[in-house]
Amino acid sequence: MGDVCGRRGGRDIAVEGRRRTAMTGVLVVAVMLLQSPAEALSEQALAAAQRGDTEAAAGLWRQAIEKEPKHFASLFNLGVMLHRGKRQIEAAPLLERAAAIEPGYQVHLMRGSNFQQLERREEAIRAWKAALVYQPKNVKLMQVLSVEYGRGRYFHEAAAMARAALRVAPLEQNLYFLAIKAYQDAGSQTPAAELAAEAAAKFPQSARAQFEHGYYLQKRGNTEPAMRYLRKAMALDAKYEEPFFFYGDLLVKQMKWEAALGPLRQAIAIRPEYSPARVALARALSNLDQLPAAVKELEEAAQLDPKNAQPWVMLSQMYFRMGDEDRARDAKETSQRLRRENPTVLEAPQARPFPGN
Template identity: 25%
Template structure:
């Protein structure tokens, strides 16, 4: 539900006006109090909630037992987000008049604002018991039920509200939203159309209709609904975003960038910036993709996907610049000495191919892999480490989380990098094939990748099955900083599974756990705690805990796969 709709739902003044109700004092006021009431309402309409609050306090000063005055005061306090004071004002109104239904409604509204949904529901139900003919209260109660997850009960309350006031467009919109969530798509379409036929003044009616049509795979009709929403109100970002989502689904990247750009110009949003960046990337405009990803990170610094996609776009741009520079140099050489044209080599057609010949001794970081796995909207980055490198094969050990929990990927989808100097400063990448993966119910979430074309100069990490060290190190690729980062941690070997405490972030999954002799004694299987009741464990962007699989446990799995040779087991 949009913020615009939510504000309309729970402001008692707006609700009363929407349903044709009039707040009338229960006491016979003198002319002076009537003037103050009028002034308070005029201040509210002008948005001067502080001024309206002061006027209501004047009313209360002159008539301390006036329940409607406390209701008016509570409403204006709530408008200023003074929730505790508002609650006290509504409770005072109820104390003065226990049968004052509107006071229960006001109290329910402020409790809902404070996310005290059960308490809000109780107040709305009390108001209905006192006055069962208030359609707005059924509306608010329905929304509370929806927020509590009881969609069937929400529908029941919305239908009562519409029975009492059949022309209430906002209720139709919310009813359509709930029906759509329940999968009643055809009925949702009918409800949104009914709101539009009533002359809806809400963009949400057209956006809701578009959402339902899209769910029903009526994409062209959904596009028209979203366009109608934009024509109705060109300054509401939701319609642009919804329309952009359809173009994204159709991979119409040019339309995506046009529509999403209009949306983020109206309302900056992490998800839209990220999708906009991916669309620019598909169009080959890497500079604009980078700018969009930077906009996403500015909106949410812990947005993992935007960080990963930004790094990938920056790498692609660097490769593009290097290729252009090489072309310019070749052209310059050909121009300087035409006789050398036949001997001038042309640049490689594969932009990802980088000169990886390294005559020097490989870096100690070389066995640590940086694993790049494509996902729906970009890439996932994780860590692994070289387990074996022979003439026949090179094997990398990692975890499910490091490859985005994928269970099956095409052979050429995963790529890995190792820390090797290169002429361009861009690390070479190697294709990796998913060779082995543990089933979901296994005690470990291990993955073995087979890498193609890895130089034999890169040697595996030394391993040990002794888990004696409590103080350890990890080397990984956290999403929010440079890769190949080392972090210290402490093992809790008494826990089952073994846990580590360290400054971790997404991207560290699959990292080797190193003892003081720089031997791999375990692997970081999962960033964050694991809830056994959760099928897919939640991975926080930043955390202080992780789940560790000791090398002895890993060795059992590797032996079961038949890939742990004596040369490795003996180390």
């Protein structure tokens, strides 16, 4: 009895297995019938791309697009592959067509990256702004937009974007610095100073935050409190050159020549190409009657910043004081030539509005 039951159970299981296999086959056939030729080609292209056969993938995606010109997956994936392969010109129209069919975060993000590589900044910004609509709290994208606005000298837009990001991530100190720099470039000192004070209070262990507050205090003539914040920044980070330079420069302005030497030399030790620090150091040395040392710093500054007339103006004065009238005259002529050739070298970049805002 047991054997019979056992055999009967085996036949039942086998029959059930054949039924399931048959049903699976029916489903596969049904899926294949439902799948469009473009979708089938797109899947083959994706498999080829994953194997690293990009030429085969490109050919298959192009076939899919030929069969179905509005096939989003083929347009988008081919565009992405071409973009990553540094074929941005070919990628651009494909990504545009994909965005027109199915606009979304990923396609707009990729359009922005493609436009950026093509140095089409305004179009990149517009594409990234379109992406931001789908992820309005994407802080990384906001940072990218703020930086790109700044590169295009759209400083007010850069600052506004950084401040929008701060509302989403108020503890991200780099967003403060991004906004401060944008306001500074735009010539908007008051909001820059307010943000710097807020950052210094919020991030007391950040050398950059303490420096920014000190910098804006000295810009407003509040020298003593500025120097306190600059000293704190120097203590927090001995390898951050800006606090050392501005502290030393303030000492030079206060005619504390000897005291200025240490911080200015430290700034130069950290960043040897720091031309303004060399000019400030030369000014302190010259007032201490260390003229050869001052000349050495100025000659180095002139090499580091060949378009800047300031080192040559001071060199003319130093050479004259040393009795070398020929070199003094040559240095003066060089300074005058540089002023004519580079009239805007000392001017701040001017802000401009983003077109179409």
